[in-house]
Amino acid sequence: MTRTIDNTTRAHFNENALKQDSTFKLLYFKVHALGANPRAILAASGANWECAFPKDWINEEKKNTLFGVLPNLFETTPTGEVIEVAESDAIENYLCRKFNLLGNDAFDEMKIRAFSCSINSVSNFLLMKVAGIKDPEVKATMRTQFVETIVPRFVTYHERHLEANGRNGHYVGDKLSYADIKLVVVLVSIFSVTGETQVNKQVTPAIWAVWEKVNAIPSYAKWVKSEEYQASIEGNMQLLGY
Numbered sequence: 001m002t003r004t005i006d007n008t009t010r011a012h013f014n015e016n017a018l019k020q021d022s023t024f025k026l027l028y029f030k031v032h033a034l035g036a037n038p039r040a041i042l043a044a045s046g047a048n049w050e051c052a053f054p055k056d057w058i059n060e061e062k063k064n065t066l067f068g069v070l071p072n073l074f075e076t077t078p079t080g081e082v083i084e085v086a087e088s089d090a091i092e093n094y095l096c097r098k099f100n101l102l103g104n105d106a107f108d109e110m111k112i113r114a115f116s117c118s119i120n121s122v123s124n125f126l127l128m129k130v131a132g133i134k135d136p137e138v139k140a141t142m143r144t145q146f147v148e149t150i151v152p153r154f155v156t157y158h159e160r161h162l163e164a165n166g167r168n169g170h171y172v173g174d175k176l177s178y179a180d181i182k183l184v185v186v187l188v189s190i191f192s193v194t195g196e197t198q199v200n201k202q203v204t205p206a207i208w209a210v211w212e213k214v215n216a217i218p219s220y221a222k223w224v225k226s227e228e229y230q231a232s233i234e235g236n237m238q239l240l241g242y
């Protein structure tokens with residue numbers, strides 16, 4: 001029998017939604033893909049978290065998920081109760097609110113979500129229209145489009161927006177946001193395809209400032225060096241080709 005989202009957990013969920021003193025487990029496969037952003041949010045926020053991989057996906061974990069897919073977030077509160085959040089969008093939204101990554105007001109949030117959504121277009125193109133294509137000729141054409149059109153356009157607009165915020169390593173104001181984190185995640189994919197030809201300190205100093213700032217967060221730097229992160233980089237190469 002498939003589980004549903006248990007309404008009896010409402011009060012406990014609401015009580016803990018903004019608290020940060022829990023421990024977290026993010027369950028996803030040994031690739032970055034849809035797990036990359038939730039993992040990066042947990043890492044950059046300095047959360048006490050674990051990057052977990054399924055042990056026997058088809059026979060074990062899959063049956064217990066809410067939608068038959070991953071990622072899934074498990075939060076253990078200080079009193080030992082477990083909160084579960086399924087689906088990448090819901091997980092990212094939940095974590096962003098909890099860790100104050102949506103700016104200081106509704107206007108900040110609108111901007112952060114606009115930048116984040118624009119970043120999604122780049123990661124979705126790579127995932128769906130390059131990695132997701134089997135035909136080698138079509139794949140090569142899409143990859144060229146990615147390098148020659150998608151990345152240059154993205155870089156032009158985002159460099160402009162980041163320059164307008166003072167080239168200070170943030171999209172909005174002077175604090176870390178969801179958009180900053182997502183930018184660094186998508187840059188790893190862009191670098192994997194284009195190297196640092198289109199994004200680097202000289203050509204895109206404002207984008208580079210975000211890259212440096214997020215990578216300098218000690219808890220994030222620790223994540224990037226971790227075995228789980230590196231295993232997911234390898235998994236990405238094998239499964240998705242970038």
Ligand SMILES: N[C@@H](CCC(=O)N[C@@H](CS)C(=O)NCC(=O)O)C(=O)O
Pocket residue numbers: 033034062068069070071086087088089
């Ligand atoms: N809408 C879901 C999609 C999740 C999804 O498709 N996950 C894939 C991996 S990227 C999965 O779990 N595949 C394993 C399966 O279908 O058994 C989300 O955004 O979280």
